[in-house]
Amino acid sequence: MIDLKYLEKNFDEASAKLAKKGVKSEILDELKELFANLKKAKAQFESKRAEQKSLSKEFGAYKAQGKDISELKEKLDRLKEEAASLQAKADEIEQKLLQTALAIPNFPDDSVPEGESEDDNVEIKKVLTPKEFSFTPKEHWELAEINGWIDFERGVKLAKSRFAILRNDAAKIERALINFFLDFNAKNGFNEVCVPVLNNSKMLLGTGQLPKFEDDLFKVEGEDLYLIPTAEVALTNMYNDEILSADELPILLTAYTPCFRKEAGSAGRDTRGIIRQHQFDKVEMVAITKPEQSDEIFEKMVQNASDILTALGLPHRLVELCGGDLGFSAARTIDLEVWLPGQNRYREISSVSNTRNFQARRAKIRYKEGKKNILTHTLNGSALAVGRTLIAIMENYQNEDGSIDIPEVLKPYMESKI
């Protein structure tokens, strides 16, 4: 959630920032007014309640002394009613405020480039040069067919469309990649954890998936549980409603989980192959930091993800997302896009974001600095999306006959094959 006090005091500045993300200023006007109204309504209720409480104390004293209380009771009954109606009014405003405020995205950093869509994203740099093929490289689904690596039909049979089964070496590579990523992240200081993939609504609210993006989530019927769309939800919310001590920060975590997304609104996009599935594997990094640490950790996370791709020999580029393409919770995001020779283009394989204190404010993640409690910063990034890495390996390591080589660094993870 954005800082409402900041919005109140620096309205024009705040509204200019959010304009970058395409937020209309009318909604902010409304929010600001609700905030002011809430303060007023709360003050009214609180003074009425204070009156009620102090009289109530007298009531006890009167009774103890055997004095007549009928007049006092009448007065108190009236006060009680008045306070209740003032409270109801304040609650109503608060409800509306929360509903509005929780749907406002995070402020983008000032350094974020202007732009409306991914076409306006800014390439930062390229790493490794795509290799020249002496033949026309195939797309991953063609290679999957030749090698018997992906069983689309039976995946659909088991679940529905956009579910698939990996077979043979593809299944082994998937598993090898997960282990390779986790080890790589651990070497760089990220603590491996294993988390529930069902999380409750409070957690989804904490990281910003709820209430606005409920349609993108799979919900368990009859339970307050959702399949997580990313391990970011579980990792970040491990510290939901906690006050950490300054010396335990930064906290660096990594986890492998399957991720589940309805992909609502993505009908017709990437329907071939396994680029866009309802279930996919991902190894995630999350950092909980002091505000002054988050820029440095951000760079570290980007570097880490890039280094993994380099180690796999996969050409990629770093792209700074423009305001319009930035996610809901992110103040800043760098995407890593891997080169897919079959598609002859770069495709997103990792996304590293700094949410500043946006998620921390929702999830109440603070740390103690002296006597004060300060909101932490939270960051997240993929290292990496496993299925897409498999695709990248297939397309980059393909031979003319459709066979696929195994990257050197993965071989130790595939001993059973060698």
Next chain:
RNA sequence: GGACAGGUGGGUGAGUGGCUGAAACCACACCCCUGCUAAGGGUGCGUGUUCGAAAGGGCACCGAGGGUUCGAAUCCCUCCCUGUCCGCCA
């Protein structure tokens, strides 16, 4: 899923209707005393929000949500969670 017992501040734990936002102890922080490896004394020490320059007030919160009452951590209802036993199960 069933039965019973519980859920109080960082921890242990007291508190069955007003004097309790909460004793005591531990932990922690600062200070004093003393001097030698251990101890004594003092002070402070939940969260959020609001008013205030500050000092200091107000309000809310004792698992969550309702209810009873002039007044609830304390009584009632529902739910959630934990423990133990039973059932089921990788």
